[in-house]
Amino acid sequence: MERHDFEQKDKHTIIEDYEKQIFDLKQLIEISKSLNSTLDYHALIESILYTCMGQMQVMKAGLFTRRDIYEPDLTLHRSHIGFELDADLSYCIPGNHKLISFLTGNFACYTFEELEAQLGGLEDIPGFVNMRPKLVIPLRAKTVVNGIIVLADRIAEQEFEKEEREYVLNIAILAGIAVHNAFLYEITTTDMMTRLKLRHYFQSALLEAKAEAAISNQPLSLIMCDIDKFKPLNDTYGHLCGDQMLKEVANTILRSIRQTDIAARYGGEEFIIMLPNTDMETARAVAERIRKNTEKIELPYNDSIITTSMSLGVARLEEDKDSTTKLLIERADQALYISKRSGRNRVSLAV
CATH class of the missing domain: 3.30.450.40 (GAF domain)
Structure with a gap:
């Protein structure tokens, strides 16, 4: 038993x-x-x-x-x-x-x-x-x-x-x-120099974000930014110094945005940032923060300190104007051009 x-x-x-x-x-x-x-x-x-x-x-x-x-x-x-x-x-x-x-x-x-x-x-x-x-x-x-x-x-x-x-x-x-x-x-x-996203990734992510914004009826904004007078800096101090400045600016951008935002290297010294659930006024404030933080960059070179500045353009997704992501990017780029033409080191809003 x-x-x-x-x-x-x-x-x-x-x-x-x-x-x-x-x-x-x-x-x-x-x-x-x-x-x-x-x-x-x-x-x-x-x-x-x-x-x-x-x-x-x-x-x-x-x-x-x-x-x-x-x-x-x-x-x-x-x-x-x-x-x-x-x-x-x-x-x-x-x-x-x-x-x-x-x-x-x-x-x-x-x-x-x-x-x-x-x-x-x-x-x-x-x-x-x-x-x-x-x-x-x-x-x-x-x-x-x-x-x-x-x-x-x-x-x-x-x-x-x-x-x-x-x-x-x-x-x-x-x-x-x-x-x-x-x-x-x-x-x-990822762009291995700046640690920002590559352009093709950004464009794919923007396409998805645009579709999500349409469904959720939430705002979506873009910031286009460009380092002022970058070519003279490269010509004067050399490409190694120019590369270091790109890294400093990229780090500044990353420190100035949220984890949910996406920043990418769009061209040589041009960057683009996607801000989901962000209206125009908030995006402008983010762009202004990036601009001010960029002014604080001090890059040692021999016995001198190199500084720089940034011009930025901001656009918010508008369904009647932005039937494609390309049109939205173009409006942000046009706003950036206004900043460049108006004296650089400033933020302009797309119309």
């Missing part, structure tokens, strides 16, 4: 284990679908972090990842959740660091204490140490570690079980592939 009860209990346990495995596999399939539903790099990072937080029941999550294809170092992505960062510390893990080498050869999840014991201390990456992660999970594309997830502060304050580690590592495998694909897409749509 006792043996029969034991066998029944054992069968019940086996069935429960199989049911849990099936449930976990279904969850992983859904997670895979979710992670592969977007090629937007920043949106993907957020999706990975929230997925790990929900599945592992933690309150803090961050992801160290590469900034671009030529950058071997892993830097903490700005979408980290819950961590209070120390502004005096560097949150970067060098590409040749022993932590990355170890995770490459020993692909698994580790607690912070396990890593310290294996590697003999991690004081040379103070930002990582300061975060005090409870669990460290590598991302991998093929054989290369292309990211590190850090999780901290479990809601229930218990240790991570072996099954949980295996499960989150499976999530990380899916995430590593998705990050690699999104990274490749980012490269093919």
Whole structure:
């Protein structure tokens, strides 16, 4: 009788284990679908972090990842959740660091204490140490570690079980592939000098935004901008200096707009910015902010400081005037031309 009860209990346990495995596999399939539903790099990072937080029941999550294809170092992505960062510390893990080498050869999840014991201390990456992660999970594309997830502060304050580690590592495998694909897409749509979007990507995005604006009845605005007297700067100081100025201006534009806005390099020293859900007056204020911030650029060159300015044109989508995106861009470009003709370093509105 006792043996029969034991066998029944054992069968019940086996069935429960199989049911849990099936449930976990279904969850992983859904997670895979979710992670592969977007090629937007920043949106993907957020999706990975929230997925790990929900599945592992933690309150803090961050992801160290590469900034671009030529950058071997892993830097903490700005979408980290819950961590209070120390502004005096560097949150970067060098590409040749022993932590990355170890995770490459020993692909698994580790607690912070396990890593310290294996590697003999991690004081040379103070930002990582300061975060005090409870669990460290590598991302991998093929054989290369292309990211590190850090999780901290479990809601229930218990240790991570072996099954949980295996499960989150499976999530990380899916995430590593998705990050690699999104990274490749980012490269093919981004101007590598300025880190702004390429013209063909912008035109495609604008076409979609125009259609969405028509359906939602929300405003859509464009800003065309051009660096004033850029050719004389190039001729006087050389192309290396000119390239550096392009980078400075591009960074200024990115700092002056929202994450939902799209900025692209439209020509040599000409840029275009799409502002969804933005009326003309707000777009004008954004353009004015870009203009003022551009005036603050100071580029050291030998013993001198080079400054610059920007002319800008603003247009809002109007269905009776802009039957195509080309017409909308032309109106913004005409407004830019008015700024140039009126003395440069100013913002003009399309009529």
